[in-house]
Amino acid sequence: MDVKAAKALQLSALLQPEKIRSKPSGASSLSISREPHKKFLRVSVSVKLQPVRTSTIRRRVAPLEVTRSYENIPASTLESGTCHALLDEELILKSRSQEIDPYLNGRCIYLVGMMGSGKTTVGKIMAQVLGYSFCDSDALVEEEVGNSVADIFKHYGEAFFRDKETEVLHKLSLMRRFVISTGGGAVIRPINWKHMHKGVSVWLDVPLEALAQRIAAVGTNSRPLLHYEAGDAYTRALLKLSALFEERGDSYANANARVSLEKIAAKLGQRDVSKLSPTAIALEALEQIEVFLKEEDNNYAER
Ligand SMILES: Nc1ncnc2c1ncn2[C@@H]1O[C@H](COP(=O)(O)OP(=O)(O)O)[C@@H](O)[C@H]1O
Numbered sequence: 001m002d003v004k005a006a007k008a009l010q011l012s013a014l015l016q017p018e019k020i021r022s023k024p025s026g027a028s029s030l031s032i033s034r035e036p037h038k039k040f041l042r043v044s045v046s047v048k049l050q051p052v053r054t055s056t057i058r059r060r061v062a063p064l065e066v067t068r069s070y071e072n073i074p075a076s077t078l079e080s081g082t083c084h085a086l087l088d089e090e091l092i093l094k095s096r097s098q099e100i101d102p103y104l105n106g107r108c109i110y111l112v113g114m115m116g117s118g119k120t121t122v123g124k125i126m127a128q129v130l131g132y133s134f135c136d137s138d139a140l141v142e143e144e145v146g147n148s149v150a151d152i153f154k155h156y157g158e159a160f161f162r163d164k165e166t167e168v169l170h171k172l173s174l175m176r177r178f179v180i181s182t183g184g185g186a187v188i189r190p191i192n193w194k195h196m197h198k199g200v201s202v203w204l205d206v207p208l209e210a211l212a213q214r215i216a217a218v219g220t221n222s223r224p225l226l227h228y229e230a231g232d233a234y235t236r237a238l239l240k241l242s243a244l245f246e247e248r249g250d251s252y253a254n255a256n257a258r259v260s261l262e263k264i265a266a267k268l269g270q271r272d273v274s275k276l277s278p279t280a281i282a283l284e285a286l287e288q289i290e291v292f293l294k295e296e297d298n299n300y301a302e303r
């Protein structure tokens with residue numbers, strides 16, 4: 001074991017009671033190994049915590065267990081403390097997911113938002129931490145039609161794609177324990193909301209400039225509505241995204257919870273939303289879901 005790195009990764013520093021509202025049960029382990037070329041580390045951490053009961057819902061409280069392996073971490077990253085932050089986030093995510101689990105009661109989570117808002121990236125993290133399965137409604141349409149989204153738009157048109165999207169959302173509304181990344185345009189049909197309201201919906205609200213940056217970086221091959229023939233990628237994407245948002249902004253606001261990247265950045269004292277990690281966004285999503293679910297629970301109790 002690398003002693004300097006182990007010191008940098010004191011487990012006690014991870015157990016911040018005010019953040020995770022839990023206390024250690026004593027079971028924790030850490031192993032660190034150095035890759036042969038000496039620059040990279042493999043870190044494996046396992047922490048088991050006994051949560052303190054805070055919710056009003058009666059439930060059995062399971063211990064909180066997080067096991068994470070990080071491959072190819074530069075030793076400098078670990079020693080700088082970045083690793084602490086990653087592991088802290090992991091524990092907080094897990095704690096938050098346990099907090100909302102009994103209120104969710106197996107209902108699916110639907111992520112809505114513009115193209116490139118991070119529904120897939122953030123959704124996978126949420127599914128993992130909640131012990132849910134993840135699925136992407138676009139991928140299900142592609143599977144059913146046997147073509148990529150881009151080819152479906154090209155050969156059959158948008159209306160055909162929208163019908164398939166509605167069919168897929170209907171099927172998903174009969175399922176439990178899924179985090180679903182929906183297509184950016186799924187919000188425009190009221191019938192889709194009828195399906196999505198069977199679960200809990202979350203709007204990932206990302207400033208259009210940040211979206212345009214991401215789209216310009218990955219290209220528009222899989223996003224036919226943003227396709228452009230020529231010109232500056234960022235400007236083209238921003239123009240198209242702005243036009244779409246003009247039509248859809250109100251529909252996204254139908255979601256049960258809203259995750260505003262601008263608000264997260266303000267909370268963290270950051271100026272640039274593009275610096276926010278998908279994990280920090282997933283954490284805010286769980287917090288906003290918790291707010292919605294507790295309000296729903298209170299309204300139910302008052303009736
Ligand atoms: N928080 C983030 N910071 C930086 N890039 C991100 C973030 N979230 C997603 N991305 C990147 O943006 C692109 C679109 O993300 P994706 O999850 O596919 O969005 P969506 O499913 O909403 O279309 C991907 O290349 C992804 O890696």
Ligand SMILES: O=C(O)C1=C[C@@H](OP(=O)(O)O)[C@@H](O)[C@H](O)C1
Pocket residue numbers: 113114115116119138149182183184185186222223224225
């Ligand atoms: O905004 C839209 O109308 C669309 C978004 C895409 O999904 P992502 O939001 O996952 O890119 C995909 O469903 C299709 O290209 C149409």
